[in-house]
Amino acid sequence: RMELTNLMKDFGYMKQTDLALDVLHWMKKQKGRLKPNRHVYTSIIGVLGRAGMVSKAREIFDSEELKALESVNLYNAMMGVYVKSGFFKRAWKLYEELCERGLKADEVTFNTLFCGLAKTENPVQLAEKLFRKMKQTGVSAGSYTYNTLIMLFSKAGNYKAAETILEEMRSTDHLPDLCSFNTLINMYARSGKHEEAVRVFSTIKRAGLKPDIVTFTNLIQMFNQAHMLEKAVDSFADMQESGCKPDLMTYSLMVHVHGRAGKPKEAEQALRQMQQAGYRPNVVTWSSLIQVYGKQGMLAELNSCFAEMQKSGCKPDATLYNIMMNAYGQVSLPSQAACLFRQMQSQGIQPSEACYNTMIHAYAQGGKLEEAQAVSRQMVRAGFGPD
């Protein structure tokens, strides 16, 4: 039965919910120990929730064989489904229902509610109230819950409340962990408080913990957004020195960072490093590099890069074509841009609104107003509003 449960979950991760459901139905027809128990049901509800199949999950939750089961975990699972899909009210109703049935809400129940609250308008007051209630009913918070609360307060932009939770953690057996610190760093990063973010970063080491890829991508992203590009590069170096391996996203981000700094050589290096690390650049990575060449007017490099990308089996998309069209527009070669515009369509790639705008600009810049208007009409025909 355990293996079948895992099989169901695997199907879920492979986005094969119908197969997962088949397993469940098969199990229902069996006798004895192969019959689904509450673990199986909580699993399948979780799987359906991840796939966004809320009503299917609810259908199972409401089914006859589960009616009689008095399981908080089933409630937790179903509440999790609602929370994931943004239906906090429904999750809350289930919470009330389980209380009425005399079941005892546990830490996961409260934690799930906090998660749901975090997505609502004014979570802070309610969260504090619920947190008090949780303690009153004798449920004590573990790191998981503390971290959820930090996340909630940080999403609400309430730095003080978030830091207060951190303080509370220090006074318990549940010392702040990497997740706590990462969440705080993200909070400060999002609001452009670099010094604060860096301060928390240094706290990590003092706590005897090792920053991980989440920590570093938070910092790199923050410096990138603040146009503090050298700092972003420094953080990337720190990351590698500390033995933390960048992944595809991190490398792609670095290509972009170097590009913004106007450094095509370094941008390419980032891509090469990525390949050496065993990652295959995807269309985003290539696009980032191609854009760098475009901005620098390095059209020869741009073209060879595009060729290399295609040779590697990576397919261009509308964004990439737009990047290249824009590159040609910038150097007053609208005819080249137009060539790419036709090429993308002949390959069955639908131009996005941005593509039309780029073409209009390319023509307008070269004084080719007739052509610009023609594109504008095409754009309207393609269903994009004029402006």
Next chain:
RNA sequence: CAAAUUUGAGCUUAU
């Protein structure tokens, strides 16, 4: 652990 928590990458427009 059957359920719950943190970061993410590319395009147009004087951004």
